[in-house]
Amino acid sequence: xxxxxxxxxxxxxxxxxxxxxxxxxxxxxxxxxxxxxxxxxxxxxxxxxxxxxxxxxxxxxxxxxxxxxxxxxxxxxxxxxxxxxxxxxxxxxxxxxxxxxxxxxxxxxxxxxxxxxxxxxxxxxxxxxxxxxxxxxxxxxxxxxxxxxxxxxxxxxxxxxxxxxxxxxxxxxxxxxxxxxxxxxxxxxxxxxxxxxxxxxxxxxxxxxxxxxxxxxxxxxxxxxxxxxxxxxxxxxxxxxxxxxxxxxxxxxxxxxxxxxxxxxxxxxxxxxxxxxxxxxxxxxxxxxxxxxxxxxxxxxxxxxxx
Amino acid sequence: xxxxxxxxxxxxxxxxxxxxxxxxxxxxxxxxxxxxxxxxxxxxxxxxxxxxxxxxxxxxxxxxxxxxxxxxxxxxxxxxxxxxxxxxxxxxxxxxxxxxxxxxxxxxxxxxxxxxxxxxxxxxxxxxxxxxxxxxxxxxxxxxxxxxxxxxxxxxxxxxxxxxxxxxxxxxxxxxxxxxxxxxxxxxxxxxxxxxxxxxxxxxxxxxxxxxxxxxxxxxxxxxxxxxxxxxxxxxxxxxxxxxxxxxxxxxxxxxxxxxxxxxxxxxxxxxxxxxxxxxxxxxxxxxxxxxxxxxxxxxxxxxxxxxxxxxxxxxxxxxxxxxxxxxxxxxxxxxxxx
Amino acid sequence: xxxxxxxxxxxxxxxxxxxxxxxxxxxxxxxxxxxxxxxxxxxxxxxxxxxxxxxxxxxxxxxxxxxxxxxxxxxxxxxxxxxxxxxxxxxxxxxxxxxxxxxxxxxxxxxxxxxxxxxxxxxxxxxxxxxxxxxxxxxxxxxxxxxxxxxxxxxxxxxxxxxxxxxxxxxxxxxxxxxxxxxxxxxxxxxxxxxxxxxxxxxxxxxxxxxxxxxxxxxxxxxxxxxxxxxxxxxxxxxxxxxxxxxxxxxxxxxxxxxxxxxxxxxxxxxxxxxxxxxxxxxxxxxxxxxxxxxxxxxxxxxxxxxxxxxxxxxxxxxxxxxxxxxxxxxxxx
Numbered sequence: 016x017x018x019x020x021x022x023x024x025x026x027x028x029x030x031x032x033x034x035x036x037x038x039x040x041x042x043x044x045x046x047x048x049x050x051x052x053x054x055x056x057x058x059x060x061x062x063x064x065x066x067x068x069x070x071x072x073x074x075x076x077x078x079x080x081x082x083x084x085x086x087x088x089x090x091x092x093x094x095x096x097x098x099x100x101x102x103x104x105x106x107x108x109x110x111x112x113x114x115x116x117x118x119x120x121x122x123x124x125x126x127x128x129x130x131x132x133x134x135x136x137x138x139x140x141x142x143x144x145x146x147x148x149x150x151x152x153x154x155x156x157x158x159x160x161x162x163x164x165x166x167x168x169x170x171x172x173x174x175x176x177x178x179x180x181x182x183x184x185x186x187x188x189x190x191x192x193x194x195x196x197x198x199x200x201x202x203x204x205x206x207x208x209x210x211x212x213x214x215x216x217x218x219x220x221x222x223x224x225x226x227x228x229x230x231x232x233x234x235x236x237x238x239x240x241x242x243x244x245x246x247x248x249x250x251x252x253x254x255x256x257x258x259x260x261x262x263x264x265x266x267x268x269x270x271x272x273x274x275x276x277x278x279x280x281x282x283x284x285x286x287x288x289x290x291x292x293x294x295x296x297x298x299x300x301x302x303x304x305x306x307x308x309x310x311x312x313x314x315x316x317x318x319x320x321x322x
Numbered sequence: 323x324x325x326x327x328x329x330x331x332x333x334x335x336x337x338x339x340x341x342x343x344x345x346x347x348x349x350x351x352x353x354x355x356x357x358x359x360x361x362x363x364x365x366x367x368x369x370x371x372x373x374x375x376x377x378x379x380x381x382x383x384x385x386x387x388x389x390x391x392x393x394x395x396x397x398x399x400x401x402x403x404x405x406x407x408x409x410x411x412x413x414x415x416x417x418x419x420x421x422x423x424x425x426x427x428x429x430x431x432x433x434x435x436x437x438x439x440x441x442x443x444x445x446x447x448x449x450x451x452x453x454x455x456x457x458x459x460x461x462x463x464x465x466x467x468x469x470x471x472x473x474x475x476x477x478x479x480x481x482x483x484x485x486x487x488x489x490x491x492x493x494x495x496x497x498x499x500x501x502x503x504x505x506x507x508x509x510x511x512x513x514x515x516x517x518x519x520x521x522x523x524x525x526x527x528x529x530x531x532x533x534x535x536x537x538x539x540x541x542x543x544x545x546x547x548x549x550x551x552x553x554x555x556x557x558x559x560x561x562x563x564x565x566x567x568x569x570x571x572x573x574x575x576x577x578x579x580x581x582x583x584x585x586x587x588x589x590x591x592x593x594x595x596x597x598x599x600x601x602x603x604x605x606x607x608x609x610x611x612x613x614x615x616x617x618x619x620x621x622x623x624x625x626x627x628x629x630x631x632x633x634x635x636x637x638x639x640x641x642x643x644x645x646x647x648x649x650x651x652x653x654x655x656x657x658x659x660x661x
Numbered sequence: 662x663x664x665x666x667x668x669x670x671x672x673x674x675x676x677x678x679x680x681x682x683x684x685x686x687x688x689x690x691x692x693x694x695x696x697x698x699x700x701x702x703x704x705x706x707x708x709x710x711x712x713x714x715x716x717x718x719x720x721x722x723x724x725x726x727x728x729x730x731x732x733x734x735x736x737x738x739x740x741x742x743x744x745x746x747x748x749x750x751x752x753x754x755x756x757x758x759x760x761x762x763x764x765x766x767x768x769x770x771x772x773x774x775x776x777x778x779x780x781x782x783x784x785x786x787x788x789x790x791x792x793x794x795x796x797x798x799x800x801x802x803x804x805x806x807x808x809x810x811x812x813x814x815x816x817x818x819x820x821x822x823x824x825x826x827x828x829x830x831x832x833x834x835x836x837x838x839x840x841x842x843x844x845x846x847x848x849x850x851x852x853x854x855x856x857x858x859x860x861x862x863x864x865x866x867x868x869x870x871x872x873x874x875x876x877x878x879x880x881x882x883x884x885x886x887x888x889x890x891x892x893x894x895x896x897x898x899x900x901x902x903x904x905x906x907x908x909x910x911x912x913x914x915x916x917x918x919x920x921x922x923x924x925x926x927x928x929x930x931x932x933x934x935x936x937x938x939x940x941x942x943x944x945x946x947x948x949x950x951x952x953x954x955x956x957x958x959x960x961x962x963x964x965x966x967x968x969x970x971x972x973x974x975x976x977x978x979x980x981x982x983x984x985x986x987x988x989x990x991x992x993x994x995x
Contacts, residue, residue, distance in 0.1 A: 048678050211429030215490075218390060219444035219497070220417035229443075233434045375852035482940045483704075512703035513879060517923035517936035524933075539853065542882075546925030546934065569927065583857040585882030587924050589905045592886035599861060600854045603824045619854075 045312055052308025058301030066119040073112035074098065081107035089286050102286040110286060114294045117255075121298060124185050124254045125247040131189025133243055136196020137235075143197065144204025145227060155201065158194040166191060167253070188250050199242050200235060207231050237313035241306050248302030255295045328363035329533050330387070330501055335360045335396035337379075337386045341608070354607045356382040358557035359396075361634070364501075364550075369527065369534040371548030371565070373541055373580070375604050379557040380537045381425075384503040387535065388420055389413055400501060418448055418497035425506035427486035431478040437464070437489055438474040444496040463492040467522060484515035491522065495530070503535045508543060520547055541584045545569055553577045556607060556615040559634060563641040573637060573648040576616050614646070622647055663734055665840055665873055666692040666715075671729035671743075673707075673714045676722060679945060684710045686897045686948040687729070689971055692841065694735075697867065697874045699888030699905070701881055701920070705941050707897040708877045712843045715742050716758060717750040733757070735840040756786040759834030759872075763846040765826035769818040775829045776802070776814030779836050786837040798836070804869075805832045806862060824855040828862065835866055842867075843875045848883065860887055881924060885909060890977070893917050896942040896952025899971055903978040913980040913987075915957045951983070959984040961991060 046053045065072060085107035088095040095102060101111040143154040170187055177183045207213060213230050221229075338353035356379045364370045372380045385391040387398050389405050398405045400420060408416065424430035431440055441463055442456045450456060461471040467488040478486055487507060494502055504523065508516040524547060526532060538544050544551055545565050552562040553576060561574040572578045579598040586592055600619045605611055611618045617627040626646050634644040669689050675682040685707045692698055702708040713719050714726045731742040735757060745753065754760065762768040770778055779801065780794035789797065795814070802810035805828040818826055827847060834842050844863065848856035864887060867874050878884055884891055884905070891908045893901040893916065901914040912918045922935025939956040942948075951957070951964040961984070969981040985992045 044678065211424055211426050212432040214390060215422070215424055215430045215493070216432075216443065218388060218417065218422045219493070220414040220447050221443070222414070222447070225447065229435075230432055234432070375854065484940060512941075513881070513920055514703065514923050514937040515940070517934040518938065520925075521934055521936050541853070542925045542927050545927060579854060581927075583853045584927065585856075585860075585880065585886050586927055587881040587885050587909060587921060589885045589909050595886075597857055597861075599857050601858075603822050603855055604852065 042312075046308070049308050049311070051304045052312075055301045055304025055306075055308060058297060059305050062118055062122060062298055062301065065115055066122045069115050069119045073109075073115040074100075075109035075112040077108065077113040077116040079108065083107065086284055089290075101290045102284075104284065104287050110290055114291055117291065117294070118298070120181065121251045121254055121295075123181065124188060125250040125302075127185045128188035128192065128250045128254075129243045129247050131186065132192035132246065133196050133239060135189065135193035136198075137200050137239065139193070139197040140200025140202075141204060141227075141231075144201040144208070145231075151201070154197070158197045161191075161194040162198075170253070184254065188254065192246055192250070195246065196239065196242065199238060203235050203238050204231055207234050237310075240313060241310040244302050244306030244309055248299045248306070251298045251302065252295060255291075327366050329366040329401060330364040330535070331397075331399040332363070332387060333361050333397045333399070335383065335386055335398060336394045337382050337391055338394045352608075355557045355610060356607065357386055357393075359634075360554075360557075360559050361396075362552055362559065362562055364533055364535060366500075366533055367527070367531050368549040369536050369547055371544035371551040372535060372537045372554060373539060373544050373551060374554035375539060375580075377556070377604055377607055378554040379607075380539075380554050381505050383554070384422070384505050384535055384537050388422055388503055390422070418444070419499050420501045421494040421497065421499040421503070423487075423490050423494045423502060423504045423507045425509055427483060427490050427510065428478070430490060431486060433478055436475050436477055437469075437481075440478070440489060441474075441492045441496055444493060448497060450497070459496065460492075463496055466495070466526070467492045468518075482515075483511050484518055487511060487515075487519050488522070491519075491526070495526065498530070499532070501533045501535075503537070505537045506539070507536075509538065509540070516543065523547065541581060553580065556604065556610050558615055558644060559642070560616065560645070561641070561643045567638075567641055573641060573643045574645045575620050575622050575647070579621075614644070663694075663736070664691040664732075665694045665735055666731065666733055668711075668715065668731045669729055671711065671714060671731065672727045673710055673719060673724060674727055675724045681947075682944045683947055684724075684897050684944060685714060686952075686968075688894075688897070688899055690892050690899055690902060692873050692875065694840065695867075695871050695873055696889045697876060697887055699884030699891040700875060700877045700894060701879065701884055701891060702894035703879055703941060705896075705944060706894040708894045709845050710897075711894070712760075712845060712875065712877060716754050716760070716843075717742075717745070717747060718754075752786070755782045755833070755839075756837050757840050759837070759839040759842040761827075761830050761834045761842065761844040761847045763849050765823070765830040766818065769826065769829065769833075771818055774815045774817055775821070776816075779829075779833050782833060782836045798832075801832045801836060802829075804866070805829070806858075807832075824851055824858060827851065827855075827859055831859070831862060831866070835870060835872070838870050839872055841873045841875065843877070845877045846879070847876075849878070849880075856883070863887075881909075881920060893920070896948065897944060898948065898952060898968075898981060899979075900953065900982070901980045902971070903975075903980075907975070907978055911978075913974060913978065914953075914982050915959050915984070915986065916953045918986065919956075951981075957984075959986065963991065 046056055081103070084099060084103050085105050087099050087103040087107075089102045090097045090100050092102075099109045099111065101109075101114070103109055139154055139158065143151040170191060173187050174183065177187070207230065213226055216226055216230055335357055336355070336359055337357040338355050340353050358379070360379075360383055362370060372383060374380045382391060386393045387405075389398070389408070393406055396406070400416070403416070405413070405416070435443075438457065438460050441460045445451070445456045445459055450459070457474075460474060464471045464474060469485060469488050469492065473481075478489065481489065490507070507523070508519050511519060520543060523534070527534060534547075536544065536547055548565050550562065551565050551568045553560045553568070553574065555576050561568065561572065561577045568577060569581060572581055579600050582595070582598045583600075586595070598621065600621075602619050605618055611628075613629045614620070614623070614627040614632050617623040620627065630646070632644045632646045634642060637643045637648045668691065671685050671688040673685040675684055688707065688711050690698075700708045700711070710719070715731050719726060726743060729743060733740055733742050733753075738757075742750075742753065769775065776795065776798050779798045780791070783789045783794040783797060784791065799810045799814055802813060807813050807825060807828055818829070821829060830847070834844075847863075848859050851859065860883065863874065863876075876884065876888060888905050890902065890904050892899055893908070893914065895916050901908065901912065901917045903911075903913075908917065909921065912921055916937070919935055919937040923937065925934060937956050942952040942955070948968055950966060951960075951969050954960050954964040957964065963983050969983050971979045971981045973979050983991055
């Protein structure tokens, strides 16, 4: 090619180390391309902001009762007012404020619950997948047994024994959810152990611990983060259906105690159920969308250099 | 160029994979004889090509030689050390001398590691100097295999297939091995890139005095790179001889048909050529035929082939064949029909 | 003779996260009735995308066929394939044009017996009754070399070996006696002895039915034995097209020359293989100059400034290159 004016050949260009700016720009492009992921991310960030700044955002104390303003409909209905944007319940508690604070509780439970579940599951899965044989058999038998127990029944029983504090709820969720993480971790460990690069590492004389920490663990991160997002979504759902938020915001569990059936509440004070329910559904949707997106993005094979 | 001194000796190598399963109790249902009584030697500085169709056990042979699969029986001598008797620690110590280039360059490179980390890993494992020394060796290796050293911080997915295979080669050569098993190193590559990699492998062999076990299914490439060639079928070596003899006077009916099935990039020759088209396909290794494993597809099979396993023997000097019909004077059954 | 297929200026692009992939850049070729056209190229050369574009098999999005014409003319019918609606295309696919894919396992329906899959195509395209379709299917299965066809009619794809599945694929492709059969790397996944069987089968069926065959492959050896004419593709364009003997004896495009030199010979002493240094072009760049320029040993200034178009340089021999390899100088009047 001597003596000609040659534009740089493909792939021969100087390697530019990606800066934080270019990485962020790339993530933004990936988000922009996957509108579902973008929506999930926006909703998730909104949730986080709501949770962190709950006292500023909420117009009322979520526990404050105001019997004069009880059973108010949302602001845009006749009889409603903007003091209580989404209306009030029978004791005059502001539904909007309760949703805002509920977000805080939900997120706390989901984040810490998943951290506990992930930690326990990762440990069990790693040991099972790596040791194999009898150890694997024993751990996986335990995990399967654990999974066979009806989840909600178990949670209700434990909660009634330990009491329903936030800490207990997190602990219970973490423990009951850990088998799923154990299973996925074990499956991934087995898959990665069979992979070409682990075989290649063995062929250059790599030790077991090197294979574990250099090859298996880093490649577990993607699938586990994705799983964690989905599990957080599930936890938000369960937690709402079962414990504190339900009690304080929507009375789902207490409906029976008050001698009222769900249909009658729905008929008379529909906003009490609809808006908290909507909030839960949106939160859950956001996490699912985010999880779908992360699954694609965290796969290094899908990443490109041209950021 | 060779001093006729075997550096690798494989004797009666067997690798059976047990088939077990069933509800609650693990029962043994027999075994897949992936490698069944394979013997060969490779001289220093030479290349032995190992060819055969999918499922013939050529890759398993390569892995069993390097003890990546523990052999069921047999011996593998590397410089007179029997690798099959070594324990894990002893093997790890020996690994630098015997290396492998893998077929699938996507799977065999950790997607989360940079090229520097990948090529340097064997050096770091074997404590070959400080980080600075390792890096300069990585740069040296990258230049050796024709990769731009400036790319050392990139990740595997940023490279093309041919470049990834170069990374693989650099990694395998990092510890100055004397014996390298190349497991279908070019099968996944485009034709023009195949030539690049094969040329590179040949240059490196001359430069560094490497000994190769070159596993492939592409006969023309094997012919090009090998000094000797072994033809495998269902776990057994059917024929082993130097490459000129194999391609000009193959004795085993399977070698003959295999060679005749290779399409030549020459329309005029192709039109004149008479092909031996084998019937059917390779039987499942789960149900390997009795007697000679090739008899179900062999155009010349007769009663004896169905019952008696043909002896793998030196029919002519340097030409080993496992066929009842390959007679001593070499006047083969079907005349060689390669153009 | 009227061309059964005449493709001009075919442009296909993929809109990916990394930018626009210029997969096809004004591809041009034609096909005569009953001939075998070999389409040779490496991955990314556009050989498969070309055929998929013609039959509306490009995934949309991200793909888009953005220009060109592809006139199909089998004597009774003339139309532009690129202007057909999805419904009309469905009629063409499996009817007038048959398709054989590389990977039969993913292109056969695993939950349907193979007999039904073939018969169904006959029933939709040829308006046959069920019993007639069954009869013809069994006959066809025998023709493609499936023993005990009557019984195998009711087998599922997973009950067949790789080679047998490819035979089933071929049966589906030719079920309605198409005018054109497009075979996309049909033997790449097969062993060499089975490849020989499949090639022989295709040639026999072609002789019987008189269809034109487009055989897409990366293997110059396969094409040498069976094609009448060969199209060499590179970087989403056709770089050379010639009759088979002419192409192998007298290749004109530097890429074709390099490709032929990269294959080891099966006789004589071995020489060093000619390797084409560098890697294939980055399709994210629009093709404003010769796609082979960065790897070409004969490259000169003009190659970087404009794109060479396909020009006739002999009888039935076209090439897209500014350089006359025979004379060792740039071409004058291009």
